[in-house]
Amino acid sequence: MKGLYRVMPPIAPDYGGACEVLYELGGLVLIHDASGCTVNYVHFDEPRFGEMPSNVFCSGLTEIEAVMGDDEIVIGKAVKAAEMLKPAFIAFIGSSVPMVVGTDFKGIARLCEDRTGVPCFGFDTNGLRYYTDGASKAMLAVIKRFCEKREAETEEKNDAINLLGLIPMNYGTLAETAKVKALFKNVRSSLGFDTVLSDVRKMAGASKNVVVSAAGLASAEYMKKEYGIPYEVGVPYTREFFEGSEVCDAFALDKKDRILVIGEGVDASSLAGAIGGAASLDMFSKYPGATYRTSDEAEIAEIGQGFDVIIADPGLKELFKQKTFLSRPTVSVSGGIDPNKKF
Amino acid sequence: MISDNNGGLPRYCHPFHGGWDVARMALNIPESKILFVCPASCARIISLNALNYGYKDRIYVLSITEEDIVAGDYEEKTVQAALEVLATEEVRPRALIIYVSCIDAMLGNDHAFQTKRIMERYPDVNCFVLRMCPITRYSSDLPLVALQYDMYSALPEATVPKEKIVAFIGSNLPLSDDNELVRIIKENGYTPLHIGQSSSYDDFLKVRASALNICYMPFAKKACDMLKARYGTDYVPIALKHDTDYIDSAITMLCEKLSVPLPDLKKLREEALKELSEAAAICDKEVVIDTTATLFPDELRRLLDTAGFRTGRIYKDSAGAMEPDVDSGHITMPGKREYDTVDHDKISIGLVSGCFEKAEKQVPLFYDNGHWGYDELRFIARTIKERLLDVSGATEGIGPECLRHSNDSRSKPRRAPRCGATEEI
Incomplete structure (x- = not known):
């Protein structure tokens, strides 16, 4: 049955993606929920939470507040917290209950900005879409708000690039995220990871954007149109990059066309291309460059039947019991947990 | 702390909630x-x-x-x-x-x-x-209250003859056999029943036949009231608290309900307090406490003070919903949260306090941990001693120990922290 998950853990949601992008930028991030959504994010979707403090909080939404549609409460909390924390911006992040009652996040952000003078964002994320969607919205909003156009006009030609879509959820660990970044030279900004707000302001001065996950596609299009910055899509993976991991074995296999890489669209397609002739399946974003696009467990299992070797997050392993399975953990699926290690 | 319980501020959510969802x-x-x-x-x-x-x-x-x-x-x-x-x-x-x-x-x-x-x-x-x-969570129908109520409401209604069973309602883990409650129940011919201990659904059905229920958590009271109304099963509220007078009165209440002899409470109390005092004697650190370890942190602090420990700040979060102690003024988080330093003068009971106080040592105690009463006090003494004598991880300089543990005492570390920045909150 479509939508029924027996094996796969549900994928990281859009509000988590939005929070990931904003995590290092010095803002106050307020997830508008009762607490479950925030705990979900800080526990499983944000590998930096235990290492790098950030002002990510929960609005503590209650049933009566939701029913009465009393947005003044969340605005009041944000205003009071902003007085204490002096954030660079305030972001209101939506979840499923505010969606049902039709919360106007952009309106809330406008009211809060009027009151505090601090730049505010409102994201109508709802927990029903995937992390790439939320990350895409947050990335685009931050660039629109903070990227300074004069950088594009005044800066001379250079080799600097921006990485768009580089967020830890795409990968298994923070170390792997850093390793992907290290594949590129002269990176001016990698919004979402290892980038602060002052880097964002200078993004328009770069000569090229590189989109490393579908979360960066909308921003790349915007910056092309607004600043005339061209973009490329893909990650230049090599066999050496995966040295020491199971994925490395795939490069030595003969029948490459019997390999299916499952994951985030741009990333999976890049890996499939690096292996040479492998197919890719995008679980999150309907990225057109992927061979297949679905997040439905039954469909993923069915597509996988046509291949001998599967490269995917270990959370999918049980779907492919008869296949050779090469594990590529991602925070967005198994949340940093090794499903094969039972406590 | 940035909390929603008072002051109209956003809520800080700690990632670890005990492994029990x-x-x-x-x-x-x-x-x-x-x-x-x-x-x-x-x-x-x-x-x-x-x-x-x-x-x-x-x-x-x-x-x-x-x-x-x-x-x-x-x-x-x-x-x-x-x-x-x-x-x-x-x-x-x-x-x-x-x-x-x-x-x-x-x-x-x-x-x-x-x-x-x-x-x-x-x-x-x-x-x-x-x-x-x-x-x-702030309504009268709290999630955990509703959960216990709905779970036991799902028992198919039937008239069942009573058996010599005492059922524990509201706890996640069965109590250890060393526990005074379990010993009293078993030594007097009753069978302690905790549904999590069984592999048979029939034992869930047996809750209907129990002679007495123990309402082990405050949030199970509504479920116990319902079981009493439907099946006529009386219950005794016995919470996991650390006040010795409370422990004595709870044991006495259980014995009276079962009409069985009372154990030597004085001896049990002295033995437990002696072990705690021994632990206090070797504890050269300030003890910080939070509500992941106990729903009644002030009681625990008073006990530790009496035993000779040097106690510090208490961190309360969701305790407001659980009829908690409210006498402490120490309910605010400090202004700074640091991940790259360790305070060698602190030992925490609970994860949140350990994290915010940068405690070098963390006692893996959870508010529902399979111990109760004097058995619980001995368990705390033993665990503090073990943590104090265990030097592993204490000198690595990679951050507070709490971030390496889930607060489910039976789980293992999930991920290791790295040095980070300092955050003003």
């Missing part, structure tokens, strides 16, 4: 499986906890889409998904729990209609609905 609690019902019907995001934490602790094969998720909500057809999809789960299970579960989340509370679905259709097809399966609705 609502699904794991409900799965204490033997031979049960769960079908979550909710946005995928709501079921994510449940599924990942299940992966982490090894019960993923008992959980299914029906992911709701925006189309489902607008069209209103996910009531029917829920029935179809449940029927598919039951049709394809190799060993059919005795209970199928349909778990819904906050969004369902807002949409108002007809669950009776759904479970009726499912049980018409599979009459040997008890199908019922539980709610995972943190949005109700």
